[in-house]
Amino acid sequence: MALIQFTDKGLYCAEGNFxxxxxxxxxxxxxxxxxxxxxRWGSKSYLCHTFTKPLLQxxxxxNNYETLDWGQAVLINGVKVSLHPAGHIxxxxxxxxxxxxxxxxxxGDYKTExxxxxxxxxxxxxxxxxxxxxxxxxxxxxxxxxxxxxxxQNWIKDCFEKNxxxxxxxxxxxxxxxxxxxxxxxxxxxxxxxxxxxxxxxLKNTGFNFPDIKRIEIDAPKEKYKNAVIIAPPSxxxxxxxxxxxxxxxxxxxxxxxxxxxxxxxxIDAGFALSDHADWNGLLQAxxxxxxxxxxVTHGFQSAFSRYLNEKGxxxxxxxxxxxxxxxxxxxxxxxx
Amino acid sequence: MDEILTYGEDVNxxxxxxxxxxxxxxxxxxxxxxxxxxxxLEALSNYFSVxxxxxxxxxxxIFSGRRxxxxxxxxxxxxxxxxxxxxxxxxxxxxxLTVGDLAETISLLIPPEIMAPKEEQSLHYYIEQLIAIDxxxxxxxxxxxxxxxxxxxxxxxxxFNKLITGNFRIGVSQQLMVNALSKVTELPAATVAxxxxxxxxxxxxxxxxxxxxxxxxDSKPYPFxxxxxxxxxxxxxxxxxxxxxxxxxDGIRGQIIRRNNELFVWSRGEELITEKFPEYxxxxxxxxxxxxxxxxxxSGRQSDEGFLVLPFANLQTRxxxxxxxxxxxxxxxxxxxxxxxLEYNHEDRREKTMQERRTQLExxxxxxxxxxxxxxxxxxxxxxxxxxxxxxxxxLINSEGVMLKRKSSIYQVGRKRGDWWKWKIDPLTxxxxxxxxxxxxxxxSNLYTDYTFAVKDGDKLVPFTKAYSGLTDKEFGEVDxxxxxxxxxxxxxxxxxxxxLVFEIAFEGIAASNRHKSGVALRFPRIxxxxxxxxxxxxxxxxxxxxMLEQYGK
Numbered sequence: 001m002a003l004i005q006f007t008d009k010g011l012y013c014a015e016g017n018f019x020x021x022x023x024x025x026x027x028x029x030x031x032x033x034x035x036x037x038x039x040r041w042g043s044k045s046y047l048c049h050t051f052t053k054p055l056l057q058x059x060x061x062x063n064n065y066e067t068l069d070w071g072q073a074v075l076i077n078g079v080k081v082s083l084h085p086a087g088h089i090x091x092x093x094x095x096x097x098x099x100x101x102x103x104x105x106x107x108g109d110y111k112t113e114x115x116x117x118x119x120x121x122x123x124x125x126x127x128x129x130x131x132x133x134x135x136x137x138x139x140x141x142x143x144x145x146x147x148x149x150x151x152x153q154n155w156i157k158d159c160f161e162k163n164x165x166x167x168x169x170x171x172x173x174x175x176x177x178x179x180x181x182x183x184x185x186x187x188x189x190x191x192x193x194x195x196x197x198x199x200x201x202x203l204k205n206t207g208f209n210f211p212d213i214k215r216i217e218i219d220a221p222k223e224k225y226k227n228a229v230i231i232a233p234p235s236x237x238x239x240x241x242x243x244x245x246x247x248x249x250x251x252x253x254x255x256x257x258x259x260x261x262x263x264x265x266x267x268i269d270a271g272f273a274l275s276d277h278a279d280w281n282g283l284l285q286a287x288x289x290x291x292x293x294x295x296x297v298t299h300g301f302q303s304a305f306s307r308y309l310n311e312k313g314x315x316x317x318x319x320x321x322x323x324x325x326x327x328x329x330x331x332x333x334x335x336x337x
Numbered sequence: 338m339d340e341i342l343t344y345g346e347d348v349n350x351x352x353x354x355x356x357x358x359x360x361x362x363x364x365x366x367x368x369x370x371x372x373x374x375x376x377x378l379e380a381l382s383n384y385f386s387v388x389x390x391x392x393x394x395x396x397x398x399i400f401s402g403r404r405x406x407x408x409x410x411x412x413x414x415x416x417x418x419x420x421x422x423x424x425x426x427x428x429x430x431x432x433x434l435t436v437g438d439l440a441e442t443i444s445l446l447i448p449p450e451i452m453a454p455k456e457e458q459s460l461h462y463y464i465e466q467l468i469a470i471d472x473x474x475x476x477x478x479x480x481x482x483x484x485x486x487x488x489x490x491x492x493x494x495x496x497f498n499k500l501i502t503g504n505f506r507i508g509v510s511q512q513l514m515v516n517a518l519s520k521v522t523e524l525p526a527a528t529v530a531x532x533x534x535x536x537x538x539x540x541x542x543x544x545x546x547x548x549x550x551x552x553x554x555d556s557k558p559y560p561f562x563x564x565x566x567x568x569x570x571x572x573x574x575x576x577x578x579x580x581x582x583x584x585x586x587d588g589i590r591g592q593i594i595r596r597n598n599e600l601f602v603w604s605r606g607e608e609l610i611t612e613k614f615p616e617y618x619x620x621x622x623x624x625x626x627x628x629x630x631x632x633x634x635x636s637g638r639q640s641d642e643g644f645l646v647l648p649f650a651n652l653q654t655r656x657x658x659x660x661x662x663x664x665x666x667x668x669x670x671x672x673x674x675x676x677x678x679l680e681y682n683h684e685d686r687r688e689k690t691m692q693e694r695r696t697q698l699e700x701x702x703x704x705x706x707x708x709x710x711x712x713x714x715x716x717x718x719x720x721x722x723x724x725x726x727x728x729x730x731x732x733l734i735n736s737e738g739v740m741l742k743r744k745s746s747i748y749q750v751g752r753k754r755g756d757w758w759k760w761k762i763d764p765l766t767x768x769x770x771x772x773x774x775x776x777x778x779x780x781x782s783n784l785y786t787d788y789t790f791a792v793k794d795g796d797k798l799v800p801f802t803k804a805y806s807g808l809t810d811k812e813f814g815e816v817d818x819x820x821x822x823x824x825x826x827x828x829x830x831x832x833x834x835x836x837x838l839v840f841e842i843a844f845e846g847i848a849a850s851n852r853h854k855s856g857v858a859l860r861f862p863r864i865x866x867x868x869x870x871x872x873x874x875x876x877x878x879x880x881x882x883x884x885m886l887e888q889y890g891k
Contacts, residue, residue: 138424139432139445258445259436260369260495261782265810267372303827304431311425 003097003104004130006296006319011106011130015099016079018047020106023322030081032108033092034059034173037323047074049083051091051206055173058202070119086110087121088276089174090203096124104128105290109323111275112282113145115178117208121278123289130296131287132323134277135255136305142255142279148272149182155251155270156186160227165248167230169237169268172196174276175253176231177203177210183229184211191216191225193232193241220244237266255279287314299323357459360388361396362493368509377509381517390544391461397547398539399500400514402607405464405539408471409478409501411439417479418443421486427828434830437782440498444491458488464500465540512751522548527750530560534607555596558603559629559679559687560750564740564757571721571741571760581691581744582716582724584736585759586674587649587845587860588635589656593617593673595624596683604634613655616671616709623705627683630698631748632675632713639708644672646735648890649860650848675702676713676740679748687748694748731762732889737845738762764843765885766865768876770836772798774820777805785820785832786813788864790842792855794879801855801882804842807864816867839871840864847882847890855879857886 005012010022018028025042032038034055039048045064048056053065068074070093073082083093088109095106105126114120142148152168159166168183170176172195180200183190190213192200197215204210216230225245236242237250250268255275257263263271277300278286287295287309295316297306302318309316367380385393398404419429424446436442463485470478482501486494515533519526532548535557546552574580590605600621602611611617614634636651637644651669655661678698679687686694702712716739718724728739738761746756769790777786787805791798808816816838824832846860 137432137435138422138428139436139442141445141448259782260441261437261778263370265781265784268370269372270370301431304428307828308425308428 003099003102003128004106006321010321013076013079013097013099016076016081016097018076018079018081019043020095020097021108021323028076030095031056032086032095032106033089035089035109038108047076047081049091049093052093053091054202054206055091055199058198070122084122084124085119087112087114087118089118090177090208092118094122094124096126102127104130105292106130107132107286109134109277110286111278112286113142115145115276117177118174118276121286123286126290126292128294128296129287129290129292130298130319131283132277133283133297133300133302133305135275135279136283136297136301138280140255140258140275140279141281142258142273142275145178145274148274149179152179152251152253152272152274153182153186155249155272156183156229159249160187162249163227163247165225165228165230165245167232167242167245167248167250169234169250169252169254170196170231171276172199172233175274176200176233177208178274178276179253180210180213180231183231187227187229188212189226189228190214191228191230193230193236195233195235196231237268357389357392357457358463358489358493358497359457360384361392361460362490362496364396365496365499366492374513377513378517378520381509381514382520385517385521389459389461392459393544394539394542394547395461395464397514397518397533400509401511401533403537403539404500404503405468406471407501407503408467409482411502413475413478414439414443414482414498414501417483418446421483422446422448430830431828434776435783437776437778440502441495443486443498444495447486447491447494449491463497467501468540515751518548524548527560530750531557534558534560535603536609555599556594556601556603556609558592558594558601558607559631559685559748561590561592561605561631562749562757563752564759565752565754567741567758567760571724571758574721574741574758577718577721577724579744581695581742582718583676583713583740583742584716584731584734585738585740585761586633586635586646586713587735587737588633588652588674591632591634591673592679593620593624593628593630593632593675594680595620595626595628598626600624602634613658613661614671615661615666617673619707620705620710623707625682625701627680628701629678629680630673630675630701631677631679632673635672635674636669637672638670639672643714644674644711648735648846648848650850650858671709673710674713675710677748689747690744691742691746691748692744728760728762732846735846761845764845764861764865765847765889766841766843767792767881767885768839768868768871769801769842770798770873770876771816771834771838771840772800772836774816774824774832774834775830781813784813785817788816788840790840791836792877792879792882793874798836799855799879801853801857801879802842802844802859802862804840804862804864807843808867812867836873839868839873839876841866841868847886849886849890855882857882857890 001014003013009019009024009026011020018030019026020030021032021038022029023040027044029043029046031046031048034052039056041060047066050067050069053067068083070083070085073080080098082096084096086092086094086108088111092108094108097104103126105124107130109132110121112121156166170179176196192213193216200210230245251270251272252268253272253274255273255277257271258273295309295314296319297316298319298321306316306318364380364384368377371377415429433439433442470481485497489497515526515530518529532552536554592603594601600611602614602617604610636647654665654669675698678694681697699712702710716727731738741758741760743756769792771788772791773789774785775787777784789800789803791800820832820834823835826832842862843865844859844862848858850858
């Protein structure tokens with residue numbers, strides 16, 4: 001029997017009797033990261049990284065949580081489980097599962113470029129690797145983070161020169177934390193949507209340091225926002241809530257901004273192809289580095305990506321999961337009108 | 338043809354043109370993403386103030402449909418790109434479907450690492466080189482294209498590829514470019530529009546010559562005056578006797594020009610189509626000199642009541658063909674319905690009122706005694722209600738509805754509100770189920786937005802039309818979501834979709850067609866609404882379509 005099976009509740013390790021990122025309530029869930037499509041409500045106990053726990057508490061409330069640090073191993077019913085940095089967001093981890101000398105690694109979501117806050121992606125040797133493929137086409141190759149930050153900073157300066165506010169659409173958990181430091185190099189007049197502000201607050205309480213941002217109050221006077229940067233989640237884009245910042249321009253941080261059509265469709269002023277997922281070369285390098293003889297490809301361009309791997313001589317198969325509904329992965333399916 | 342300039346070759350010549358291709362690429366990018374008309378106008382005006390003279394000329398040429406003919410095929414571009422990046426063809430196809438644009442796909446696939454130190458070149462250098470390699474061997478073409486790719490960043494590569502492959506669909510109308518030129522040159526927009534129209538060769542002309550008042554040639558058409566669809570009720574337009582009503586025809590808008598014993602026929606797309614319509618050639622001898630008529634090129638023939646209009650499908654057999662056979666001339670005869678007179682006796686008449694222009698036009702057309710050129714008949718009416726009743730009969734004479742023109746209106750430039758209105762009849766509709774979906778392109782890239790619809794024929798489904806428009810972005814998002822979860826194939830362009838979603842399809846006309854399985858071809862099909870209240874077994878049948886063909890398709 002395979003060490004990890006694909007069941008209708010999620011990825012299941014029968015030997016250890018635990019699930020990884022299950023999408024239905026189970027007894028024991030091992031969680032890669034705190035995004036809602038990977039960490040769901042209702043399980044009896046959760047095992048996750050130390051940094052992930054406060055985020056889960058904020059989202060799922062009090063539960064039976066156990067934590068591990070990266071590299072630290074625990075035995076679950078005789079199966080050795082350890083977490084390793086995935087570089088996706090703060091706390092995000094790959095799950096290494098070992099039993100009778102066979103090793104499987106579940107990537108969760110990951111990116112290979114070190115963003116300076118999420119921990120650097122660690123290639124983990126394994127027999128079988130379960131990888132995401134959100135951006136698994138060769139048209140997706142990211143510019144270096146530092147260069148994108150310069151683009152964002154220049155755009156903010158342009159906004160200020162035109163006397164408009166700059167609204168940056170960024171995912172509340174992940175992208176918002178990445179861009180805050182470069183924004184703070186341009187201005188200290190930074191405001192955040194409540195959803196974004198809450199995540200910052202949780203992370204600050206955990207001991208992370210971030211530049212100061214102000215929470216946007218419901219009835220704040222309009223004059224308050226002048227030459228300001230506003231960080232808002234995608235759900236706020238094109239909403240009435242945004243009107244209070246008029247005049248403003250909208251810039252979106254998302255890997256989907258790599259393609260012009262996506263920028264134009266959303267009727268935004270600027271798109272920055274900044275992603276928390278690995279690009280094409282990142283995926284290929286990560287897979288190569290695992291040395292895995294078998295690869296399962298989940299959420300994203302899994303058909304194309306697994307076919308390409310097979311043609312390259314890496315045995316691969318696609319797997320249907322219910323991942324890929326986090327803010328970034330599901331974004332192309334959701335068009336705000 | 339320009340040679341590549343190297344440093345120090347000629348001390349009097351500037352070795353590089355500042356801005357060049359990268360300036361043009363930046364312009365295209367900012368036009369493509371800016372959401373405000375004023376920002377676009379600003380970007381264009383700025384370009385016209387700083388770009389090199391020849392680059393400006395090419396910029397105008399490209400945005401007014403004067404692109405040089407394609408010297409490298411899309412297939413070759415794709416092949417060279419694949420060689421360069423070493424990817425399988427099927428994966429390129431997947432990428433293309435996601436991006437929705439060949440030029441952009443290639444620009445994204447070529448990695449930045451192969452960029453060589455860059456020699457900045459101008460826009461006109463690249464375009465004129467592309468013209469120069471047209472007759473060269475494939476090897477020469479390949480070398481030129483690959484070298485260009487290597488020297489460019491992603492944005493420039495995209496724009497360069499666009500120069501080769503086709504249309505710049507970037508949300509900039511010719512009108513907007515005219516307005517920017519008007520701002521920079523301080524000439525009225527109508528003057529600019531006229532000067533950049535007609536026959537001119539971007540290779541031979543300069544920016545100042547193009548916009549100079551001496552720039553007139555005999556073929557030059559006037560910019561067309563276009564109408565918007567009427568908003569609200571015609572009664573709101575005021576007294577009926579201030580208005581003139583004509584039938585609206587479904588043909589090709591055109592201008593017929595006779596100057597200095599030469600005849601020119603222009604389409605609204607600013608294409609010179611004189612040769613395609615031998616039916617009009619007699620006008621060279623019959624029309625007085627110095628005349629420009631505006632009207633509709635229509636498939637039709639003379640009849641007892643004047644003329645008879647045939648379906649647009651007939652006209653389609655005449656378009657896009659270089660040589661017209663005798664058979665085609667017989668099977669798809671063409672007439673001209675004249676409705677305006679823009680020049681008379683070599684004099685621009687556009688500032689005269691509609692009524693004055695019409696009176697003069699009536700005399701000219703009457704004097705022709707022609708079986709090919711007809712005057713657009715006026716519809717007599719005393720009240721808006723009476724006109725509304727007459728309008729209902731439009732489909733019986735293959736008309737699309739009614740045109741309303743204020744009798745005192747001058748002939749304006751471009752699409753304007755106020756004096757001219759289209760008042761079309763309601764479209765025909767049919768309920769159908771979606772059976773195939775394809776991804777769109779441009780701003781719909783990576784979204785399933787192009788659908789094929791079917792009607793019932795017993796227990797079979799018969800595809801009968803495609804439609805690409807009519808849903809809101811939000812609805813397209815919902816359908817896309819459905820397609821991605823309810824389709825058979827994983828690869829390739831077309832998804833066979835579970836026949837579940839029912840839509841009402843609206844169209845302007847129906848004609849028999851042996852090219853389609855269903856036996857019918859629709860005119861301007863689009864989705865009029867999503868019938869979430871209907872199940873697939875409640876859709877219309879092939880029999881219903883055939884009845885419509887019987888009733889309206891003659």
